Amino acid sequence: MADIRVTYDQKANAAYIYFVDPQARPKVARMYPCDPVEVGGMINLDFDENERLVGIEVLAASSKLPQCLLDVAERLDIEGA
Template sequence: MTKRTLGTYDHEADAAYFPIAPRIRKGQAVRQDVHEIEGVGGIVLDFDKKGRLLGVEVLGARSLLKPGTLARAKRIG
């Protein structure tokens, strides 16, 4: 059984990105909703111009996500 990558995790920035859409083209994400979680980080939702959710970025990922979730993410930093 192979390990499936759930998203990407930048260890230095403590940020994880989880794509929802199979592919996100340059310029496709036109709106971001930012939800700050004071003292911990935040969640950023990327939407296209039709309002479809493209992906989710988690800032402060070590505090906000389960360790198993980060273990399945590809490390990029």
């Protein structure tokens, strides 16, 4: 099973789920926003130039993602993280 990196900024209440090595810095060629009215928040799907899904940005993450996932996510809002 592949490792998936998840980052979370509690202050912004935003999470990002990487489906590729984040060190490779995949170039996002297209972002597809999901309808905020339909999902009750903003979820953006990021695709590379080959139309492969490289990541998902989740705003209002605390209401959209399981708490257990946020608990183990790499924190971006903590000093030294």
